[in-house]
Amino acid sequence: MAGLHAALATRLQVGFDTVAPGWDPVLRPSSQAGTDFQANGALSLAKQMGQPPAELAAHVLASVDLQGVAVAEVHRKGFINLTLERGFLAASLAAAASDPRLGVDSVEVPWTVVVDYSAPNVAKELHAGHVRTTIVGDALCRLAAFAGHHVVRENHIGDWGTPFGMLIEHLVDIGEELGARELSVGDLDGFYRQARAVFDASDELKERARRRVVLLQSGDPETLRLWRILVDESMRYFSEVYHRLGVLLTPEDVVGESFYNDLLPGVVAELEAAGLLVDSEGARCVFPPGFAGRGGEPLPLIVQKSDGGFGYATTDLAALKDRFGRLRADRALYVVGAPQRQHFAMCFAVGRQAGWIPDGADAVHVSIGNMLGPDGKIFRSRAGEAVKLIELVEEAVSRAAGKVQEKSPGLSADEQAGVAQAVGVGALKYGDLSTDRAREYVFDWDRLLAMEGNTAPYLQYAVARIRSIFRRGGIDRSAYGSGRVPVTLDGPAERALARRLLGYEAAIQGALETWSPHKLCTYLFDLAGDFTCFFENCPVLRAATEETRDSRLELCAHTAAVLAHGLALLGIEAPERM
């Protein structure tokens, strides 16, 4: 489906071409009440042509055919105001409704999009700091997949490195059975803290841990077996959390740091062959241009440490190469916290220098803003008590349950529980999705779990209300919302709703353009607002005529379909009743 914007743009382009071929009509949704779109191209062109803008706009318009599509009007300042014809709006609406994709075209050129997100550390808690990367990453996966891209999820878990010497020895000390149990039931912090405490207090353990790391890196089978227990039991727990959160990640999506171990020497060799390696203070480094350290001196990406070992930078480079090489990614998304911005910028720069990122492909740091505590300081797990992600989920669901009990006592206990789950998890997710992902934000229980305003419950409620109309009227919902019932669009509320419904495609495109789910959230909130306005002003079941009733039922069904679909793209369920 072409979309309203495209339909108008192509027609307007004809007019602008007669004056200045290829000139951008600058078509935008109108900021003025009563009109749908505005074309601002005449203003800037008028300046260049030395003509009054309004005159030029009129001239452009003279060769534009908008018959049956829209009515154009030239504002004295040179804006071309466009008001869509009701018939065109209705026909477009019917086309969108009849489309299983609700009027959203698949992309012309599908990409392979690799999405790196969540990335917890083995034997460490999934805490509140992971919640946003996990939720935003998941929503981006769903959005990209729906748009027609081939999505590869990658959970880059921290399953390697020196801490594993300590962790494995702790596992040996407390016994495999107990250790496995602690991890799988989610007492990861307890396990880690205890290991840390013993480690810090015992030189003997420090020495054992050091030797164990060597064994691990040399591939000692017994050590690997113990390591595997840590990884598997942690993953068992992570999967449980993902399941509760309704996140797509599974153990099959895990491509942890250890996966790249065998590739690291090759990465270094390749960088050396490319002449990018420099020895500096005993370490082997790449100095990508444009990065400076404290004294203004070039900033290195350390590829091999002075002791011969590899650090995280090498692993990230290997992953970068792997994603564009083996996986043939067109876009590699790193849904990672904002503080790592410079690190990834350097990695991407080196990857480009090394020729690993093909022309037309791109690596993108999908930066996630820091979560701040109430004091405005960065919210870190070490400072104060770390909030477990699962506790966040449980708190959200239990608060929602209280609300459901209060508002919907008529529902069965089972249904109440289901609604509480959907509403609680939805509220938690939507809180993270609905604001610009790159901006830092203040963590606040009350705001996060608020059930009013621009929140998931508001949207879920809108869907439930619509569905209840059909239930109340004893009407088969499937008969509507497929474009088979004529829509008349009599009043302004219906018209506004129709126009909004037709903006779904643009909303999804906008969200994908900058990998910003909050743009879809904003759209859905606006849509729900337009619907409630319509719902307040236009009786549906009690409509004056059969024809009007059907038209409005069609609008209802279409709205519910878009709302539920959009929420699903965000990873949020829409309960049948609330």
Place this chain on the structure above:
RNA sequence: GCCCCCGUAGCUCAGUUGGAUAGAGCGGCCGCCUUCUAAGCGGCGGGUCGCAGGUUCGAGUCCUGCCGGGGGCGCCA
């Protein structure tokens, strides 16, 4: 010290890549449930878009400099 991000209503945030009179939600005040779900709707009040310059027909949006907050800056990830 250098670099990056942010600063919009009392609070939390949008603002479609430079367009017309800057918008929501929450909080405050007023009104609306015997009528399709009040987790809702309507209305009122609330702004030198951090400050000062600049670019141009036009700046919350772009440039420069300040102020304030956050983050980053070699062998942790």
